[in-house]
Amino acid sequence: MVLIREEFEARLLKAGLEMERDTEVRVFGPSFTRLHVPWPVLSREAEFLKIKVPTNKSYGLKEEHGFSASLSEFWRKVNQPFQPNIPQLGHSTTKQLSHCFSREKLHLFNITSKDTFFDNATRSRIVYEILRRTACTRTSQSMGITTLIAKGVYDSAFPLHDGDYTAVGHSERNDRQLLHDEWARYGAFYKYQPVDLIRKYFGEKIGLYFAWLGVYTQLLIPASLVGIIVFCYGCYTVDTNVPSLEMCDKQQNFTMCPLCDGVCDYWHLSTACGTARASHLFDNPATIFFAIFMSLWVATFLEHWKRRQISLNHSWNLTGLEEEEEHPRPKYETILLQKRQRMRRKEKKKKKKKIEPVQREEDVAAGKDRWRQRLLSAMNTGTSGVEKLTWRDRLPGYLINISSILFMFGVTFSAVFGVIVYRIVVSAVMAMSPDPEIKSNVRVTVTATAVIINLVVILILDEIYGAVAVWLTELEIPRTESNFEEHLILKSFLLKFMNAYAPIFYVAFFKGRFAGRPGDYVYVFNNYRMEECAPGGCLIELCIQLSIIMVGKQLIQNNVFEIVIQFGFVSLFVASFPLAPLFALLNNVIEIRLDAKKFVTELRRPDAVQAKDIGIWFNILSGMGKFSVIINAFVISFTSDFIPRLVYQYMYSQTGTMHGFIDHTLSHFNVSNFRPGKAPTSSLLAEITVCRYKDYREPPWSAEAYQFSKTYWAILAARLAFVILFQNLVMFLSLLVSWLIPDVPKNISEQLKREKTLLVDVFLREEKEKFHLLQSLFSSKDQPSQGHPDTDTAHVRTLPPGPSQGLGQHPGGEGGESRARCRAASFSQFTRQMSMSPSNDAGQQMSMSPSNDTARHTAV
């Protein structure tokens, strides 16, 4: 281990990094090695990595005129209190041109100080890049710090924080302190986030994450407002709503069929008045509007995010960034190596077999030759033979994956089914109880306990599934870290989504649909009747289920996933619960600051990772947006009573009003048709001959008694037609929205074009100047006189260098001197620190680094 460390560190030194070791030699405990990166290395790497940096050319942003100018001024003033108090974050009217860093064009860039020209995140990225790239021949695997960490040679490698996060005295606050004061505390919840500073400190990936959270939270504000209005509309109209009034009307006095066999009595519909009124809060015409609004909101949100992302890419100089070739994961490399060795052994065996039957006497003579051959073949397999793992190597992993996922689907469904059985059994048992108080509270008790059981099961399974997803993804042996991440996200999303939504889907679309009818109920376990929806419809139960699971999950869990699953609550079933956006908003406001606190004060500073977009998350979000359209269509048309009401009003109602709707929804049942033993044993209403139940079936006196009536089919057709209409209308509108909102904000695309023109201009002018110089040279001299070594390097080496004085200032020769000057003057003056702790071979496994780096180095 020590040898490997020595080799690795020697190579790092060779690559130009500087190293600072702990002065005291400790036998136990972690020891740290700090890495510094001097300016020449920084600039070289920046050139290779094509890092874009601001040049000294700037251009004025378009000023607005007249009305729009005062409008934007007004907007800025209104926004003032919401802006974080970050120094550089002023309203600037110019923007600097950016260009890929090039050491030959140093004069183009705005290098005020070499210490700060590259920002924190860039510097740590460069160091990390070198660490990853540096090979180590002692470990037979290809390269990089990741491999070494995986092998236990080092414990960890990470960039250091900028210093303590609490500002001391009146000195200027560093970035970490700024972030802590202006961002990572609950007191700042109403403020915008200092996204540029976050990016500068943590890198693009984390910057994008918080920017995304910010956009999401911001856009939740209008959605919450509309949701509240819709809810208020429901509250306001509950007293004038005809169906719920009719249901509460004791005069109408519908006698309903009993809710369970034998022990339950007939009951009056007016006793279910409460749920009917509650239903109306969530099941009213405004809900339709809200469902359409939210579908468009999702489309708008995604488009808005695209724009924001492009704006950020532009201002962070990420436009035109190409994806880097990633190093394979250590695990992948290990398995690849094992495979190679296996193959080699097999090959050897094969050759042995081939050779053995042939004359043994040639063996000794050919010995030397065979050695060479074997060596060659081994080298060959090493380089081109087994380049990557094929599907064959991964097949067992995939099989385990598929079967485990199916198994977990099964577990989830069994959990849901278990809760259903619990509900059925408990309500049957409670209904049989002699205590009237217990009897009257059956529905409330059962629903509440069942939902809580559901919630607990969901939370437990979530944890288990999270761990299983990691394990399964490891089995797949993904090649790179980003592959791993993508597969993991997809898998955990699938599992957790299903886990969270299975009970909700059950309530929305299946509950009460397989209960049968009086006289022909469906039984589970031969004894218990399938559960039915409450008399007010299943929507109110869906709403309870949804709100408890959503709020409960948010209170207990708090992570990125929760965001995305929460996005599902906001979009998927929003038709049934208009307050979902409000809860999501409240949660997000807290979550942003909580996460910020974690990053700034608790966690080790993460490696600055570049990212142009939020990757697979965007696909998941937009997929969920699409899915939400069809789900909402079904919730409105099948779970809510919207369509039956509409059909009644326009096809059946005599007066064109909703009066008589309740009567219309209830079918008749002749009590003499009860099967033996199923009728109520002792009824207070002995004279009853006909009871009512909620369904559209032919009456007992019809020729096709208890068959679905014509009304049933007509309403079914209307429901389906609504689904088609809603789905296609919303899909069309969403397309329209995403078409109307251009992906690239207009000012950005204008700026891009302008920058391009300006850049061409700058280079053209430079070109012209060079040309003029050349011309003046031609006229004063007859011979061409510029050096160009690259055309024939081998030749140049043998030649004596020219006289130095004239050369030093000669036009046409480029890039040499200033670079040399930089080398001489600023070699390692500009340092970037990176701690790397070699693990004590016998000692602890995990090392904590001081998050406050006291020793900022200035060598030479």
Add this chain to the structure above:
Amino acid sequence: MVLIREEFEARLLKAGLEMERDTEVRVFGPSFTRLHVPWPVLSREAEFLKIKVPTNKSYGLKEEHGFSASLSEFWRKVNQPFQPNIPQLGHSTTKQLSHCFSREKLHLFNITSKDTFFDNATRSRIVYEILRRTACTRTSQSMGITTLIAKGVYDSAFPLHDGDYTAVGHSERNDRQLLHDEWARYGAFYKYQPVDLIRKYFGEKIGLYFAWLGVYTQLLIPASLVGIIVFCYGCYTVDTNVPSLEMCDKQQNFTMCPLCDGVCDYWHLSTACGTARASHLFDNPATIFFAIFMSLWVATFLEHWKRRQISLNHSWNLTGLEEEEEHPRPKYETILLQKRQRMRRKEKKKKKKKIEPVQREEDVAAGKDRWRQRLLSAMNTGTSGVEKLTWRDRLPGYLINISSILFMFGVTFSAVFGVIVYRIVVSAVMAMSPDPEIKSNVRVTVTATAVIINLVVILILDEIYGAVAVWLTELEIPRTESNFEEHLILKSFLLKFMNAYAPIFYVAFFKGRFAGRPGDYVYVFNNYRMEECAPGGCLIELCIQLSIIMVGKQLIQNNVFEIVIQFGFVSLFVASFPLAPLFALLNNVIEIRLDAKKFVTELRRPDAVQAKDIGIWFNILSGMGKFSVIINAFVISFTSDFIPRLVYQYMYSQTGTMHGFIDHTLSHFNVSNFRPGKAPTSSLLAEITVCRYKDYREPPWSAEAYQFSKTYWAILAARLAFVILFQNLVMFLSLLVSWLIPDVPKNISEQLKREKTLLVDVFLREEKEKFHLLQSLFSSKDQPSQGHPDTDTAHVRTLPPGPSQGLGQHPGGEGGESRARCRAASFSQFTRQMSMSPSNDAGQQMSMSPSNDTARHTAV
């Protein structure tokens, strides 16, 4: 004009172009100016435009091993006869690295001959770029040849063809001859297209167009095959199909209600046996399968095209190409100029007004000052005030646009309605005719003539709409040429699509649905009954309509649009006409060669335009693909009899077979319920009391006689459920297809990564060499000795140049000498010709260039 020409040409000379004028001076007729571009200009522009060129580093493509290698070898052999016979187009195992051209790194590139290093298309693109960029102060508008052409200063500017297209003697064929022999003739219809050569000769945009056509045509082959199989299945099963057998069965003898009032008699269903059998050919279960197949085909096609596009982008070195800032169209500039002048005049007036009421005496004194002020303000408006046209300037254009488009929609619908009226009236008149022969052919005659009238109307309106779309787009004053193109394409597509499909939509979804029922028919013009579908269903009529319009359009029109509209035929209504892909395939095979002939032999060589993708076409195609899903869902569920048959078989049939289906679809009508005068006046079947008609209504003896029956609602619900199921299933499968097929082909993404690594490697090595040189210099000398003029250009100019001999070979000085050497030796040796004909001010407007350029220049 002559002055403008002189100035412009002087500026071109200054930009480095060379010019060759017609030697004879002609007074009448066009005269030509040929432009040549020498190597220094070419290389300079190539650097600015960041044109990627092959370097001299190449790498081996991954060789396949074992089974896959022999498979690909076999595939290559099978494909051999289909490959065009193009010299360089071999199977190569290496690929050259590409990098943006840079004059400072000439040694990196594979410059075997400066004459051919940049290909034809690139050279003409560079010349065109210079022409567009060169400003001309005499025309007050900003710049470019486009403006000059628009103003009539020049007639035209275009690149020349390579020479005659018929090869003479045994000399090596030039590109044009190769294209002509191997591509632009019908004899080569079965061959692949030499896409690389097309791109080399015509530029990327046209290359992409033909590549697209090729991919489309290729993928039509499997679609046609499946279509033929589906059709054959229909033919094969027609004799065993129960519904059509029942309809032809004379024993069942259904007496149908008359087809028109009064003069028509009752008729027997068995007389419609022919159409029933024909219907089955297109309306059978295989159609459902075919509709799903084609929807997935569309998704596959689009994905496949994306991949092909990326492959082409890669092999054409377009990856990473950013969009160029485009020059505004001349029309736009003119209007902008007018606006500026108007504004200036207004401003002047305003100032005058302001000044007038003030003391007049100050006027004279302030005169000089005011002049300056006015000048300043004018300059100001010129540069920043009125930068672009706002929506206000465009408002009239938009209004005219919207109203015209609405008007044309109206025209199309009236045309469709006119044909409907024609059909109704003619069939009514023919039915009244005493001649029995005429009577028996009513349906055939009317359908055939109506479709032909439709076709003629469509063709005429297409021409008109094409012209109108151009006019409307001009009114919108789009800023750039590509804006113009995009708007034009969108508009013409909208108009032509609607024009072609309006009658088809009518037949598919509306015909026969508003006809009413016996005793309560719907009448137009108080006298004529709305038309009904044939007894076999509307699908057969849809099929006839579709095939005649599709084939007719293809035979008469032949252009890009036809492709896309044809794509609609292939995707939108494919459920009703499985042979559509076959017709499209035949058409495309011909069209490719026809277009090729046009480009190679007839047209002036177009400017080589770079394009990365097919732009808005892709959006239109994918939009059409999405639309096709819902259309096909409706065609299957509502136009065909698929759902009623299914419902009958599983809900109503006693035996579980289709026997009795025809009886089930026919409702009963009591002839005594005919309104006065509507019953047949003289019937051969006098004893009839009940006649049958095709609908699901209650029988006369029911309480709700002639109301829609329960079956009607059940079937409607089934139809709608099918639409939802089909649409969502197909959308999901399409998503899955486009998710499973990665956008970037695997070998391309691997190559890209590999190239990137290699490039970094090359530059790193160069870097290291430079560093070693520097070090050896440092050790041999004490002073830094490299020139770096760019850091302080002003300073350099005053210094005497250094001694030349040593300098010429000095390491560290870059790019100068070889460039100078190039200049001295090859100045203008490498020329690219571009003809530009100054229009004779009095003479002809259009000039033809000799397509054979005889004078390839070799100046010094």
